[in-house]
Amino acid sequence: MKYLQKDLSAKLVDLLKKDFQLKPEDIQFSIPPDRRFGDLSTTIPFVIAKRTEQKPFLIGEKIIKKIRKTFDFFLDIKLAGGGFVNFYFKKNFLLSYLIENLNHISPEKNQKVIVEHTSINPNKSAHIGHLRNACLGDTLTRGLRYLGYGVEVQNYIDDTGVQVADVVWGLLQYRKMNIQQIKGQDNLASYLWDLYSDVHRMVEEKSEITQQIREVLKRIELKKNPEFEMSRFISNTVLENHIRLMESVGIRYNLLVRESDIIELEFFELASKILKEKKVMYPSEDPVKEGCWVIKYNRENIEKIIIRSDHTITYIGKDIAYALWKVGLLGKDFFYQSFYEYPDSEKLYITGTGSHSESPAFGNARQIYNVIGKRQSYLQNIISQVLGSLDNGQLGKHFIHFSYEMVSLTSRCVQDMGFEISERDKAKPFVDVSGRKGIAVKAEELIKKLTDKSLEEVRLRNPGLDDESADQIARDIAIGALRYFMIKFNSNSVIAFDFQDALSFEGDSGPYLQYTLVRLNSILKKMGDQLVDPDIKELDMELLNEKESGIFYEILLQVSQMDLQIEFAIESKELSVITSYTYSLCQKFNHYYHLFPIISEQRLDIKKLRLSLILLIKKKLEVLFGIIGIPIPERM
């Protein structure tokens, strides 16, 4: 359908360019709110009227006269509402077009894309905010792959920062544990979750602890044991915990990039050379910043420090080096090792500094998406500007901040979880998630609650179902609910998290979508032998009565928009477009389902017609579920 609209647009330009100087960008199709206004609508007369200062209606009349007879798949083309040109399809045309293109796949685009997402500090369990990031990143990845892009998924691991030092100090000096005890600790990530917030409370009370942690950090940097060994063990163990958690909800990565390797391989030395050569980075003349190397940040017309006066690098510097590697401009590469193997033996690699194992080529992409919270916009803008200044702006445009807002908790939710909150926080509609204060919902906790609740529902509805199947279905439903929930909000709206909303399996939710497809599949299963591929030539929508024909046709129109919607979602970086589209499609189908039976329909020709619709929707829903990451349960 996407191609139909594109072809149509090209043909219209061809027909009208002589008389009206029509350009492709003048044509915008939309589906009118009411079928009386046709199936597709354009505003060409308004666009031309603006340019030529003529009446839109008169221009419309001329256009209609010109194009009316040209297309054999339109029943009619009419002018309405003072200047809308409305197209009416021959109904059977649309149906057969959609069925013929059922298995169409987007042609492979010869362009590599990197998506960086998740990037959780490896010092404690993941929380719901991280889930939002990973779900957005993964759906972005799946969407890009659907559109034909080759996508490399990277997960950046900050294994060097103070946050790891915080827990190392906590384990050694506060809990007095040795490395053996730490290695024996059950669910280390979760244990560190509590420890991390304890440490932060203590830091606020006693300032000398900050100094001690700084010492620990220094020892880690100098590779002194036991601190160094411990920090390595912690970041690896917690990292693996995160990888498995994400895998359990269907999220995979291709490469883990460790910050310690960026430092060890001195990526910044090279980056620095490039920046100096291009005069993007220069010594500041500001007396306050004496001895510092800076870049000019245009948006605010200020100097940002990249190299401090003590010659150490700021985090902007490290990020610029990593960004340059991503776009293939650094001129140096990591070494790679296998870190983990997924059940189908797909490998996950991690960067390293010394030994080389066989691996695919990483990095060096033309288009980069960084899925990072909106709070990082400032930094992302700076990096994008720096990249842009290296090649006249092009690179900056392809270095894309895929931004989203935070997940916060409703104050009711925070209180239900047993935290005490200040009067100030109580007055606010929601409370910020804070790993430091421990005020957050752990990802594993949310997933467990979702799974428990869906298991309860499955048991209720399917008495006698064996344990294994029930567990599997419960997990599928939990994942569906979670992933839908994380995508359905606009990315720049703050999610005010509440268990009550997140655990809802009715209405605008993942399980609603799953239920739709499960029932649809169940019809097909029950049809058994009667199931035949509908012959396009036999299908005739004239067989349907007016009511059914109307609803049937509404669904066809909606189905026809799928690829355009997916493209729009990716282009506008607004993935909720995909969830709302899917939801609306399911709503329409459920409505139809209730009114018109398939299996018990006596007339074979009508039955085949309905079957063709079912097969169409099944196919589309499978694609959409695949992109959102919603599993398809056997039954519900």
Place this chain on the structure above:
RNA sequence: GCGCCUGUAGCUCAGAGGAUAGAGCGCGGGAUUCCUAAUCCCGGUGCCGCAGGUUCGAUUCCUGCCAGGCGCACCA
């Protein structure tokens, strides 16, 4: 102070300059001899934050104001 974002139904949110502004939740009522009732149908509520501007047409774009959120260290 500078920069970014948000304001739509009681609540949570969709609305890509277009025709009568929509969903879910909640509340009230109804539907199961029939493909799964996690479903479907019926019911009410809107100064689309306010004021200007651009436009044939503004919830949507621009400007100003009001209200709220976030970011702006020689921290990471």
